[in-house]
Amino acid sequence: xxxxxxxxxxxxxxxxxxxxxxxxxxxxxxxxxxxxxxxxxxxxxxxxxxxxxxxxxxxxxxxxxxxxxxxxxxxxxxxxxxxxxxxxxxxxxxxxxxxxxxxxxxxxxxxxxxxxxxxxxxxxxxxxxxxxxxxxxxxxxxxxxxxxxxxxxxxxxxxxxxxxxxxxxxxxxxxxxxxxxxxxxxxxxxxxxxxxxxxxxxxxxxxxxxxxxxxxxxxxxxxxxxxxxxxxxxxxxxxxxxxxxxxxxxxxxxxxxxxxxxxxxxxxxxxxxxxxxxxxxxxxxxxxxxxxxxxxxxxxxxxxxxxxxxxxxxxxxxxxxxxxxxxxxxxxxxxxxxxxxxxxxxxxxxxxxxxxxxxxxxxxxxxxxxxxxxxxxxxxxxxxxxxxxx
Amino acid sequence: xxxxxxxxxxxxxxxxxxxxxxxxxxxxxxxxxxxxxxxxxxxxxxxxxxxxxxxxxxxxxxxxxxxxxxxxxxxxxxxxxxxxxxxxxxxxxxxxxxxxxxxxxxxxxxxxxxxxxxxxxxxxxxxxxxxxxxxxxxxxxxxxxxxxxxxxxxxxxxxxxxxxxxxxxxxxxxxxxxxxxxxxxxxxxxxxxxxxxxxxxxxxxxxxxxxxxxxxxxxxxxxxxxxxxxxxxxxxxxxxxxxxxxxxxxxxxxxxxxxxxxxxxxxxxxxxxxxxxxxxxxxxxxxxxxxxxxxxxxxxxxxxxxxxxxxxxxx
Numbered sequence: 001x002x003x004x005x006x007x008x009x010x011x012x013x014x015x016x017x018x019x020x021x022x023x024x025x026x027x028x029x030x031x032x033x034x035x036x037x038x039x040x041x042x043x044x045x046x047x048x049x050x051x052x053x054x055x056x057x058x059x060x061x062x063x064x065x066x067x068x069x070x071x072x073x074x075x076x077x078x079x080x081x082x083x084x085x086x087x088x089x090x091x092x093x094x095x096x097x098x099x100x101x102x103x104x105x106x107x108x109x110x111x112x113x114x115x116x117x118x119x120x121x122x123x124x125x126x127x128x129x130x131x132x133x134x135x136x137x138x139x140x141x142x143x144x145x146x147x148x149x150x151x152x153x154x155x156x157x158x159x160x161x162x163x164x165x166x167x168x169x170x171x172x173x174x175x176x177x178x179x180x181x182x183x184x185x186x187x188x189x190x191x192x193x194x195x196x197x198x199x200x201x202x203x204x205x206x207x208x209x210x211x212x213x214x215x216x217x218x219x220x221x222x223x224x225x226x227x228x229x230x231x232x233x234x235x236x237x238x239x240x241x242x243x244x245x246x247x248x249x250x251x252x253x254x255x256x257x258x259x260x261x262x263x264x265x266x267x268x269x270x271x272x273x274x275x276x277x278x279x280x281x282x283x284x285x286x287x288x289x290x291x292x293x294x295x296x297x298x299x300x301x302x303x304x305x306x307x308x309x310x311x312x313x314x315x316x317x318x319x320x321x322x323x324x325x326x327x328x329x330x331x332x333x334x335x336x337x338x339x340x341x342x343x344x345x346x347x348x349x350x351x352x353x354x355x356x357x358x359x360x361x362x363x364x365x366x367x368x369x370x371x372x373x374x375x376x377x378x379x380x381x382x383x384x385x386x387x388x389x390x
Numbered sequence: 391x392x393x394x395x396x397x398x399x400x401x402x403x404x405x406x407x408x409x410x411x412x413x414x415x416x417x418x419x420x421x422x423x424x425x426x427x428x429x430x431x432x433x434x435x436x437x438x439x440x441x442x443x444x445x446x447x448x449x450x451x452x453x454x455x456x457x458x459x460x461x462x463x464x465x466x467x468x469x470x471x472x473x474x475x476x477x478x479x480x481x482x483x484x485x486x487x488x489x490x491x492x493x494x495x496x497x498x499x500x501x502x503x504x505x506x507x508x509x510x511x512x513x514x515x516x517x518x519x520x521x522x523x524x525x526x527x528x529x530x531x532x533x534x535x536x537x538x539x540x541x542x543x544x545x546x547x548x549x550x551x552x553x554x555x556x557x558x559x560x561x562x563x564x565x566x567x568x569x570x571x572x573x574x575x576x577x578x579x580x581x582x583x584x585x586x587x588x589x590x591x592x593x594x595x596x597x598x599x600x601x602x603x604x605x606x607x608x609x610x611x612x613x614x615x616x617x618x619x620x621x622x623x624x625x626x627x628x629x630x631x632x633x634x635x636x637x638x639x640x641x642x643x644x645x646x647x648x649x650x651x652x653x654x655x656x657x658x659x660x661x662x663x664x665x666x667x668x669x670x671x672x673x674x675x676x677x678x679x680x681x682x683x684x685x686x687x688x689x690x691x692x693x694x695x696x697x698x699x700x701x702x703x704x705x
Contacts, residue, residue, distance in 0.1 A: 005700075017702050017703060018704060019703060020684075023683075023684075025678070025679060026678070026679060053685070053698055054700065057701055057702045072678065090681075093545055094545045094631050094632070105672070106669075106676055107681055109681050109686040110683075111669060112665060112669075112690065113695050124683065127701065130685050130686075130698045133686070134683045134698050134699070135701055136701045136702050136703060137701070144703070146682075
């Protein structure tokens with residue numbers, strides 16, 4: 001089959017590789033009909049996530065048709081059309097029983113590696129380094145799906161791939177980011193990063209009843225998309241001082257909920273600050289450039305919530321813990337527990353509450369994945385989201 | 391999951407000493423004059439040339455100490471002895487302000503030396519030998535031993551978890567290095583384990599205690615290739631979370647080829663291997679299978695973690 005392989009920093013190739021095989025009774029093989037490049041794939045592309053290996057197949061947002069089933073999967077049939085959640089979860093451990101699917105205790109066979117870096121291991125993830133399992137991803141013609149009786153959502157309506165594909169990751173991720181803010185009527189929510197996850201966080205915050213939603217980015221076309229998603233206000237952080245602007249907008253209170261949808265490769269408008277963190281990450285003295293997170297903490301209203309859904313990998317520097325502690329802030333975070341959100345969000349799409357296709361800017365054949373990665377990273381051609389068709 | 395060959399107390403103190411060594415080492419290398427002034431020996435040219443060397447020595451043992459290996463406190467004890475001797479000599483011919491500073495510095499080094507000695511001594515007490523002695527047959531003629539422990543929580547009731555472990559012939563399904571366990575008489579089992587270089591080591595073991603739902607203990611019988619023993623305990627986990635499983639294994643290292651084989655078998659990460667076995671045990675009980683990826687097709691396995699296959703299907 002054809003598959004998108006990570007060949008080194010800034011280097012992906014689409015190559016011919018062997019077809020996947022069932023390794024366990026609870027596996028399924030899915031013929032991928034649509035897959036997408038995620039913002040977090042760019043962290044792999046840019047070489048920020050350790051334990052990648054040359055030849056790893058990328059991609060954790062995918063859907064398709066079941067073509068083969070292990071003996072242990074009784075809830076699916078060959079021919080079923082399914083969306084596959086990016087966290088691999090067993091459904092039986094104490095974490096899964098509590099709905100914390102992205103910290104499944106069994107699905108990462110390399111848990112020992114993750115324990116050394118993070119203390120305990122999260123779940124396994126498709127195509128997302130060996131630290132979280134060494135599983136091939138879905139930017140390929142076929143993918144093996146472990147615990148196929150737990151994760152995949154069967155799509156029985158005539159919704160298009162594009163309408164339901166983002167249930168695999170970015171819609172639930174953005175939704176969870178907004179949900180973690182415990183939005184009450186009158187709340188103001190600010191979202192750092194108007195990429196695909198940030199856009200879904202904006203839309204979800206509106207759905208959950210936020211009075212005002214502020215999107216923060218530096219690309220005009222993305223801020224336009226944020227307005228489309230429901231943002232009442234947008235801030236270009238290269239034009240305005242974000243903290244001042246948020247204070248002005250909330251009459252000095254600060255936003256009740258602050259969502260970091262930027263993650264570890266945030267940029268900073270002040271060259272010196274940006275250079276400081278770039279230099280420190282270059283010599284591995286820190287692994288993140290956490291400008292968005294620092295700002296989200298400083299901006300947040302006393303007693304408010306900072307919700308982190310942007311991806312972080314290791315250690316950060318200059319963490320404003322004093323602001324966090326003295327002002328009674330709450331931090332909530334996590335990789336999305338996608339399995340928990342699949343059905344309710346699917347119903348929202350089906351009922352027309354949201355049309356996720358608004359953020360797709362490019363649809364390319366799988367063979368042009370390398371071009372898709374470059375465009376998405378460099379924000380060429382107003383790129384917001386690349387869907388690949390194997 | 392957790393495991394250790396050494397108790398946490400000495401490990402924590404080792405880390406503190408490692409930090410102290412780093413601080414001292416860096417200060418001595420970067421500013422020997424300042425350090426000399428601080429300790430009242432800035433009138434000596436010899437001191438200025440010796441201080442950076444002492445700094446380099448500090449950095450040498452800082453690393454293993456920071457990694458939590460209290461045994462390295464012995465190298466600090468040796469260093470302390472050298473330093474205190476030198477300072478004693480220096481004290482004998484200094485008075486006034488310099489003498490006062492030197493006395494303070496000497497007192498500080500002496501206090502640190504006491505902590506070093508204590509940590510080093512505890513590292514020996516907490517080391518693998520004495521712990522392994524509880525488990526292993528006392529007559530065994532071994533010179534050193536590997537003693538590892540690990541724990542996990544399984545979301546099934548203790549009786550069920552116990553029963554799965556007690557099914558001894560199926561132990562190889564989750565013990566990666568055990569090839570076979572077969573009955574060899576009443577309460578006796580013959581074990582075959584893999585050793586490097588396609589070799590195997592074998593032994594007969596007897597079950598010395600079995601308390602259903604609570605505990606199983608076993609140990610090898612005389613004539614084993616490798617003297618060994620183990621105990622696994624099952625306890626209800628708080629809040630209906632299933633069962634806490636704690637396992638301890640000890641392997642004697644008699645020296646000679648068999649001993650070397652055991653050492654190699656456990657490689658440099660014996661703790662990790664026991665944790666991997668427990669991870670597979672938990673996976674089997676909770677999910678009915680050992681979890682495999684294309685990067686780690688065997689399921690959790692220390693040597694595979696170090697040497698991953700690409701995350702892509704193989705032909």
